[in-house]
C-alpha cells in the first residue's frame with residue numbers, strides 16, 4: 001500500500017473509532033500513544049495529501065459510522081465520538097482551506113430547523129471562506145423565519161444561501177425556506193446538501209442540489225459569474 005493510502009486508511013479507521021488524538025483509547029481500551037485523527041491529518045497534509053482527499057476520506061468514515069448505527073452496533077454516543085474526532089481533524093485542516101483572502105460576496109449557511117448535524121455544513125462554510133466568500137454561518141436547527149429574516153436584512157449583498165439537512169424529516173424544512181423566500185419575493189439561489197438530500201428533492205423545492213461541498217463551492221462561484 002502506498003504511504004498516502006495508508007495514512008488515509010488510518011484516518012478513516014480512527015474517525016470510525018472516535019479517536020481524536022494519541023491520548024484517546026479505542027473502543028477496546030487500547031491504542032493509547034498511537035496517532036489519532038489530529039496527528040494523522042497533520043501528517044497527511046505534511047505528506048502533501050490535499051484537503052479534498054482528506055475530506056472524502058472523512059465522508060467515507062462517517063458512512064461506515066452511519067451503517068454501524070443502523071445495524072445497532074453503534075449508539076448515539078459512538079456517532080458523537082466520531083463527530084468529535086472529525087471536528088479535531090477539521091481544526092487541523094482549517095488553515096489549509098482558508099489560504100485565500102476574503103472577498104465581499106456574502107453567503108448564508110445553515111442547518112435547517114430540527115437538525116443538529118453540522119459537520120457537512122461546517123466543511124462547506126470553511127471551503128466557501130477558503131474560496132473568498134464572506135460567510136454568515138447561522139449554525140444548526142435554524143428556522144425558516146430566521147433564515148429569511150437574515151437574508152432580508154443583508155439583501156442585495158447575499159449571493160446565495162446554503163442549507164444542510166441529514167434527516168429525511170428535517171429535509172422538508174428546506175422546502176419551507178424556499179417557499180418563504182418566494183412568498184417574500186426574494187429570488188435568491190439556494191444550494192442544498194447533506195446525506196438526506198437528492199437531486200429530485202432539490203428540483204421539487206426549486207433549489208440547486210450539491211452532492212458534496214466541492215460541488216457547492218463551484219456552484220457558488222457560478223452564481224457570482226451569473227451576477
Ligand code: B12
Pocket residue numbers: 055058059062063064065066067069070076077079080082083114115116117118119120121123124161162163164165166167168169191192193194195196210211212213214215216217
Ligand atoms: C455524526 C452523526 C450524528 C451526530 C451529529 C454530530 C454533529 N456535530 O454533526 C449526532 C450523534 C448528534 C447525531 C444525532 C442524530 N442522528 Co445522526 N448521524 C451522524 C452520521 C453518522 C454522520 C453525519 C456526518 O457528519 N457525515 C459526514 C459529513 C461530512 O457528511 P454530510 O453532512 O453529508 O456532508 C457532506 C455533503 O453532504 C455536503 N453537504 C452537507 N451539507 C451541505 C450543505 C450545502 C449547502 C452543500 C453545498 C453541501 C453540503 O458536504 C459534506 C462534504 O462534502 C450520519 C450517517 C451518514 N451516513 O450521514 C448519521 C445520521 C444522519 N443520523 C441519523 C439519525 C437517525 C440521528 C438521530 C435521530 C439519532 C437519535 N436516535 O437520536 C439524531 C438526530 C439529531 C438531530 N435532531 O439532528 C440517521 C438519519 C436517518 C434518516 N434518513 O433520517 C443517519 C443517516 C444514521 C443512520 N444511517 O441511521 N447524528
